[in-house]
Amino acid sequence: MFPISCPHCNESLSFNNDRSYVCQNNHNFDLSKGGYINLLPVNKKKSKSPGDNDMMVKARRDFLEQGFYDPLMKEIKSVIENELNFSTKELSILDSGCGEGYYSDNALSSLNGLKSTIIGTDISKYAVKHAAKKYKNNFYFVSSIYNLPVKTDSIDLILSVFSPNDSKEFGRILIENGYLIIVSPGENHMKQLAELIYDSFRPHEYNIIEKIELPFSHISTHRKTFKIEINDSGMLQNLLKMTPYYWNTSKQAQTKIENCEAISITCDFNITVFQTV
Ligand SMILES: C[S@@+](CC[C@H](N)C(=O)[O-])C[C@H]1O[C@@H](n2cnc3c(N)ncnc32)[C@H](O)[C@@H]1O
Numbered sequence: 001m002f003p004i005s006c007p008h009c010n011e012s013l014s015f016n017n018d019r020s021y022v023c024q025n026n027h028n029f030d031l032s033k034g035g036y037i038n039l040l041p042v043n044k045k046k047s048k049s050p051g052d053n054d055m056m057v058k059a060r061r062d063f064l065e066q067g068f069y070d071p072l073m074k075e076i077k078s079v080i081e082n083e084l085n086f087s088t089k090e091l092s093i094l095d096s097g098c099g100e101g102y103y104s105d106n107a108l109s110s111l112n113g114l115k116s117t118i119i120g121t122d123i124s125k126y127a128v129k130h131a132a133k134k135y136k137n138n139f140y141f142v143s144s145i146y147n148l149p150v151k152t153d154s155i156d157l158i159l160s161v162f163s164p165n166d167s168k169e170f171g172r173i174l175i176e177n178g179y180l181i182i183v184s185p186g187e188n189h190m191k192q193l194a195e196l197i198y199d200s201f202r203p204h205e206y207n208i209i210e211k212i213e214l215p216f217s218h219i220s221t222h223r224k225t226f227k228i229e230i231n232d233s234g235m236l237q238n239l240l241k242m243t244p245y246y247w248n249t250s251k252q253a254q255t256k257i258e259n260c261e262a263i264s265i266t267c268d269f270n271i272t273v274f275q276t277v
């Protein structure tokens, strides 16, 4: 089943011809040349180009393509395959705040040999464009996670990696006993990068369990920690552009980063599993 709905009237969207998707009320959405659709209504945009810009998206793509976060990606896949129980053999999965699609394709495809429809959404059209271009087996669309053009009770699993979350909207689109996996920063995430930028490092205190409300109950949390070795200042700058630190980096700190030839950085993640009750 194609779980996408019209952002204006919530009716089902279907493929109209080679070039667009349409609902029964004739709301029409062009399929871009890159193979994605934009389902973010203009009146819901808070800025001209919301979400990550092209520079941030390219930096993240170049960083992830080097495999630095493969241990996280593999851990997410292992949690899904070993811990979650699905009552269906054909899954509908949403990568929420998907960026350029690295996790949708690498962590969510071929789960225990199950068939799946993978959809991904992000508010950044640059991110969605990159995802659709690279991962043609999945379906990507521009939308906000606070107002998802996705059918009620249609999704078996949502993955949200370092992206905003909305319990109510996620709860609406998930089936009963559907799963939500949220990846958030662990306390020492990017410690050494922060120390290059600020005088001292303040451990992250983000508590996702407090933030996710009914209809979810907390099932488990898995911590994944590893170190990455970066021996190239261009790659370190890519990493910086992926973090909120980028916007608070002084000229002095920027120079330190440009001159840094090698650094070992702690990556620290919490993978938290929730289920609808
Ligand atoms: C830190 S990035 C993570 C991207 C991807 N999940 C990854 O880990 O590679 C956060 C993403 O959330 C997106 N985002 C921010 N606000 C959003 C919203 N309201 N709805 C959908 N996506 C949003 C940004 O455009 C960005 O791509």
Ligand SMILES: [Zn+2]
Pocket: 006, 007, 008, 009, 010, 011, 023, 024, 025, 026, 027
């Ligand atoms: Zn419509």
